[in-house]
Amino acid sequence: MIKLTSRKVEPLSKITIDKSISRLTENKQLPLPLRSEQILLIKEKLNGFPHGFKSYFIFEDSEPNIEGIDNCFKVDNEMNYLAEGDIIKFEPHSRSLRTIYRRNSNYNSLLVTERCNSYCLMCSQPPKNRDDSYIVNELLEAIPLMSRQTVELGITGGEPTLLGDDLIRIINCIKNNLPFTSIHVLTNGRNLSDLEYTKKIAKINHPDIMFGIPLYSDISNLHDYVVQADGAYDETIKGIINLKRLGQKIEIRVVLHKQTYLRLPQLAEFIVRNLLFVDHVALMGLEMMGFTKPNLSVLWIDPTEYQYELVEAVNILSSFKMNVSIYNHQLCLLDPKLYRFNRKSISDWKNEYMPVCDKCVKKNECGGFFSSARFKYSDKINPFLHS
Amino acid sequence: MFVVTLRCEHSCPYCQVSRQSDDRIAYDMSTETADRAIDFTFRGPSRYIKIEFQGGEPLLNFDLVEYIVWKAEERNNVEGRNLQFVIATNLALVNDEILKFCQEHDIYISTSLDGPRELHNMNRPRPGKNSYELTIEGINRVRSALGPDKISALMTTTSRSLTLAKEIIDEYIKQNFNSIFLRPLSPYGFAIKTKAFYSYQTDEWLDFYKTGLDYIIDINKKGCFFMEQYASIVLNKMLSPLGNTYVDLQSPSGIGINCIVFNYDGDVYASDESRMLNEMGDKSFRIGSLHSDTYEDIMLSDSLLDPIEQSIVESAPMCSDCGFMPYCGSDPVYHYATQGDYLGNKALSGFCKKNMFMFRYLISLMEEDRETRDIFRRWIRI
Numbered sequence: 001m002i003k004l005t006s007r008k009v010e011p012l013s014k015i016t017i018d019k020s021i022s023r024l025t026e027n028k029q030l031p032l033p034l035r036s037e038q039i040l041l042i043k044e045k046l047n048g049f050p051h052g053f054k055s056y057f058i059f060e061d062s063e064p065n066i067e068g069i070d071n072c073f074k075v076d077n078e079m080n081y082l083a084e085g086d087i088i089k090f091e092p093h094s095r096s097l098r099t100i101y102r103r104n105s106n107y108n109s110l111l112v113t114e115r116c117n118s119y120c121l122m123c124s125q126p127p128k129n130r131d132d133s134y135i136v137n138e139l140l141e142a143i144p145l146m147s148r149q150t151v152e153l154g155i156t157g158g159e160p161t162l163l164g165d166d167l168i169r170i171i172n173c174i175k176n177n178l179p180f181t182s183i184h185v186l187t188n189g190r191n192l193s194d195l196e197y198t199k200k201i202a203k204i205n206h207p208d209i210m211f212g213i214p215l216y217s218d219i220s221n222l223h224d225y226v227v228q229a230d231g232a233y234d235e236t237i238k239g240i241i242n243l244k245r246l247g248q249k250i251e252i253r254v255v256l257h258k259q260t261y262l263r264l265p266q267l268a269e270f271i272v273r274n275l276l277f278v279d280h281v282a283l284m285g286l287e288m289m290g291f292t293k294p295n296l297s298v299l300w301i302d303p304t305e306y307q308y309e310l311v312e313a314v315n316i317l318s319s320f321k322m323n324v325s326i327y328n329h330q331l332c333l334l335d336p337k338l339y340r341f342n343r344k345s346i347s348d349w350k351n352e353y354m355p356v357c358d359k360c361v362k363k364n365e366c367g368g369f370f371s372s373a374r375f376k377y378s379d380k381i382n383p384f385l386h387s
Numbered sequence: 388m389f390v391v392t393l394r395c396e397h398s399c400p401y402c403q404v405s406r407q408s409d410d411r412i413a414y415d416m417s418t419e420t421a422d423r424a425i426d427f428t429f430r431g432p433s434r435y436i437k438i439e440f441q442g443g444e445p446l447l448n449f450d451l452v453e454y455i456v457w458k459a460e461e462r463n464n465v466e467g468r469n470l471q472f473v474i475a476t477n478l479a480l481v482n483d484e485i486l487k488f489c490q491e492h493d494i495y496i497s498t499s500l501d502g503p504r505e506l507h508n509m510n511r512p513r514p515g516k517n518s519y520e521l522t523i524e525g526i527n528r529v530r531s532a533l534g535p536d537k538i539s540a541l542m543t544t545t546s547r548s549l550t551l552a553k554e555i556i557d558e559y560i561k562q563n564f565n566s567i568f569l570r571p572l573s574p575y576g577f578a579i580k581t582k583a584f585y586s587y588q589t590d591e592w593l594d595f596y597k598t599g600l601d602y603i604i605d606i607n608k609k610g611c612f613f614m615e616q617y618a619s620i621v622l623n624k625m626l627s628p629l630g631n632t633y634v635d636l637q638s639p640s641g642i643g644i645n646c647i648v649f650n651y652d653g654d655v656y657a658s659d660e661s662r663m664l665n666e667m668g669d670k671s672f673r674i675g676s677l678h679s680d681t682y683e684d685i686m687l688s689d690s691l692l693d694p695i696e697q698s699i700v701e702s703a704p705m706c707s708d709c710g711f712m713p714y715c716g717s718d719p720v721y722h723y724a725t726q727g728d729y730l731g732n733k734a735l736s737g738f739c740k741k742n743m744f745m746f747r748y749l750i751s752l753m754e755e756d757r758e759t760r761d762i763f764r765r766w767i768r769i
Contacts (some may be wrong), residue, residue: 276628276768319764320627 001371002349008076009095016070017055019091021100021138023145024057026084039090041082055090057082087142100142107347108146109154110139112170116159118188119228120214122255122299124289127158136166143173150181161191168200175206182208184251189213190232192239202246210249210279213240216260218270226259244277251280257299261306268313272320281317283310284345285328288372296376303333304380311335331366332382339365346370354381361387388439388648388659389424389455391416392448397477397513401543401572403663405443415448416651421455423677424649428459429466430682431647436463439473439497441648441659446480456492473497478525479513486532496529498522500540500562502548502555510545526562540564544572549591552599556613560606566614566769569599571741589737593744604752607762619766621745624714627767634658635738636716640698643674643691653677655685657694660720672720694719697729705733711746 025038028050035052043059055071058064059080066072073092075082082088085103090096101108112135116127146153153174160167174183183206192198192211213236217223220233243250252271254260260267264283271281285303286292292299310326317324318341326338327345334342344367353368360366360383369377393414395405406414416424428436438459440452456472463470472494489496500522501507507519529538540559542548548555552569559567571592599615606613620633634641642657649655653676656662661672672694675685685691698717700706706715721738722731733739753760 272767273626273628315761316764319761319767321768 001352002081003078004099004349006076006079006097007095008078009092009097010074011092011095012058012072012074013066014070015092017092019089019093020054021087021089021141021145022054024082024084024086024088025053039088041084043080055092085147087145089138089142100138101146102349103147103150105348106151107154107349108150108152109156109347110170111156111158112136112139112160112167113158113163115162116157116188117162117190117229118159118232120291121226121228121259121295122257122286122290122292124287124292125156125158126290133163133166136163136170139170140173143170144177146178146181148178148180150178152182152184153178155183155185157186159188159191160185161187161189161197164197165200168204171201171204171206171209175204182210184210184212186212186253187239188227188232188236189239189243190229190235192242193235195242198239198242198246198248202243202248210251211243212251212253212282214253214255215240215267215271216254217263218266219263222259222263240275240278250278251282252278253282253284255284255286256303256306256310257286258301259298261301261309264306264309265312265316268316272316272322276320276322279323281322281324282345283313283324283326287328287370288375288377289370293375300376302378302380303329304378307333307335307338311337314338314341327367328370329367330369330378330381331362332360332384333378333380343367356381356383358383360384388441388646389416389421390441390443390649390651390662391421391445391451391455392443393651394447395442395444395477396447396479397444397511397518399511401510401545404666411448414443414651416451416649416653418451418454420649420651420653420677421451422458423653425455425458425462427647427649427655427677427682427685429462429468433468435469435471437471437473439475441475443651444477444480445474446476446485449485453488456488456494460492471495476525477511477518477522478529479518479521481525481528483532486528489529489537490533494537496533496538498526498529498538498540499543500526500558501542501545502551503558506547506551506555507558509547510543523562530563535563541568542570544570544592544595549595552595553602556599556602556606560611560613565612566616566619567599567603568616569596570617571596589740593741596745597748600748604759604762607765608758612765614766614769617745618749618763619769621714621749622763622766623768625746625749626764629768633716635718635721636714638698638700638716639695640717640719642672642694642698642720643686644695649677655680657691658720660724664720664724669724671723694723694729703730703733705739711743714746715742 022039024041026041028040030038032052036054038053039055039057040050040053041057042062042064044062046064049064049069055073057073057075059075060077079097083104086099087101089098089100114128114132171183174181215236216226223233224230240250254267286299314324324341326342329342331339331342346367350371351368352371353363357363362384393404393406394408398407408414445452452474459470472492474494475497478498501510504519508516511518526538542555556567600618603613603615620631620636623629623631624636632645634645646658647655648659648662650662654673655675655677656665657672657674664671665673671690674688674691698719700712700715700717703717706712718738719729722736723729725737726732726735753763
């Protein structure tokens with residue numbers, strides 16, 4: 001797991017800059033006019049010091065001579081992954097650094113708010129009820145700095161639609177600055193039950209945007225229990241229908257745990273009967289983050305114990321030619337009939353394997369674990385010793 | 388459907404409409420009629436248009452097929468509809484030039500295959516008694532020129548077919564088709580004149596269908612995907628939210644609004660069955676002529692709107708109380724042909740009997756056997 005925030009930042013010279021969103025570069029020969037907006041990463045020994053950059057991040061062993069140079073900071077090696085084209089938020093006086101975007105990653109996700117209108121039992125990013133609208137302006141500043149070769153950007157929260165028109169500003173900003181980048185929005189869809197708002201989103205006319213919406217049951221009160229919000233189910237269903245009515249792409253996301261696995265086949269029946277138009281169904285393993293830990297007793301079930309339901313559900317969905325994927329599962333826990341639906345889905349920065357996996361011959365085909373699985377994972381993990 | 392000629396070199400006894408003639412003037416569609424038919428087609432509001440070339444044998448008037456394809460494509464440059472072409476042909480006359488044209492214009496081929504050689508050749512006589520051989524050769528030529536997805540085959544059931552369900556299905560499998568449409572013989576045209584229709588009853592056909600479907604399910608259980616198309620249409624209605632374009636399983640019926648037939652002489656019919664009825668001397672479903680009536684005259688004519696209105700199952704006596712209503716539809720042309728009434732008394736209706744049987748049988752198969760249920764699920768959304 002890599003760290004996306006760090007406080008191990010030590011000023012080495014006078015600070016003359018204020019907090020800002022900045023692009024990082026490793027190019028010491030950057031033309032002078034471009035230097036004042038970018039922070040130079042210094043990871044190795046230099047021949048002569050390149051002047052004129054906004055700031056300098058100096059990593060271990062590079063030991064440059066910084067005499068007379070302002071805004072030099074020693075940055076801990078835990079942030080050594082930072083590289084050309086990455087974007088950070090840097091607060092020099094409070095010595096805090098946060099990675100917003102990594103150019104070399106396929107898993108860049110923008111957290112647009114921490115507020116939420118649901119309170120899911122297994123929320124990995126527990127909501128905070130405070131005004132965080134400053135995030136929007138930070139992102140509007142960061143997006144134009146991102147690489148135009150970015151393949152995909154995620155939009156996540158909290159609940160992004162709580163931003164109202166600001167979410168539309170963010171999507172428009174991505175569309176204008178990164179015209180070749182696809183967008184994946186994680187939303188509970190409840191606010192999309194408002195057709196007028198959904199129309200505004202559709203009107204952006206983004207060429208490649210998909211909405212990932214969780215649906216946990218064919219029965220409304222079971223779904224409402226999982227998301228801890230009365231009436232959420234009806235709003236989510238209405239949101240899904242509104243989105244498709246306006247031609248938007250939709251992914252249904254089902255997190256598998258003790259409260260959802262039993263009616264998985266019925267949920268699959270419900271989807272093929274009523275929501276056959278959705279573009280993708282993702283059946284997802286549990287992440288040991290946020291609320292999952294305190295709620296573990298009502299959530300945990302070993303994946304090997306829900307294989308019957310999972311096979312049934314996948315059979316129903318795939319018989320109806322729906323595009324179905326299994327996320328966040330270790331290959332050795334899955335019924336072999338499910339292998340072809342399994343995807344390596346865990347974002348690179350929090351994807352790991354256990355020591356026992358070292359001898360597994362199928363490690364390359366396996367999606368592995370969330371870093372948080374160290375807290376709890378199946379005791380049925382059983383490496384493949386022969387291919 | 389564009390009937391580009393009534394002429395045909397086959398003389399199938401069950402055929403309702405074809406003529407054995409070389410008289411091109413009497414039985415071929417003219418370019419003027421074709422122009423009017425294209426205009427009429429694009430007056431319709433549908434975003435999806437499928438032009439099917441029918442006959443007779445349309446390849447006997449292939450110049451006109453080419454003319455219509457060019458004209459319709461030209462028109463569609465402005466209209467921007469989703470436009471598709473199909474030629475319904477016995478393939479006896481197919482040649483490289485025709486296939487090249489089909490390749491260039493993305494044209495689909497629909498042909499007739501009634502079963503094994505002996506049955507097919509008995510059902511479909513032509514000079515040389517080689518309809519089967521020509522059809523199989525044609526299918527293979529189309530596949531190698533246009534790819535496997537561009538060709539489909541339809542079978543017609545005759546009294547001779549009734550004991551041969553498995554052999555007919557085996558023939559389809561042998562020819563590399565992955566589905567078959569086990570069709571009942573319709574009560575129109577020459578079929579009725581030759582008494583072929585009354586030579587077997589709905590019950591006999593249902594036995595035939597049941598034998599065939601059981602056999603097909605067994606084939607699937609042995610690991611080979613093969614589908615019965617009528618069951619697939621019904622299962623789509625039962626298990627999914629999808630609509631279908633099958634005229635007889637809609638409410639109201641799709642006649643005139645889902646399909647429309649332009650005959651060689653410019654007469655307009657509400658469905659293919661309607662023109663067959665016309666051949667029997669009953670003009671009830673002739674809804675106008677391209678040469679003397681406007682689009683509005685035809686689409687708003689009583690001869691179209693009356694049967695459509697009476698085909699709404701939600702308000703039809705007996706249908707409105709039927710538990711199978713959501714899966715069913717209505718066929719005013721069939722009921723008119725058999726009972727002289729668009730609506731028909733459903734207690735005496737072969738259409739009702741057939742569909743009731745199908746619904747019951749499909750549901751009981753799914754309830755009794757999980758494996759069959761799983762197989763049926765794979766017949767959805769094909």
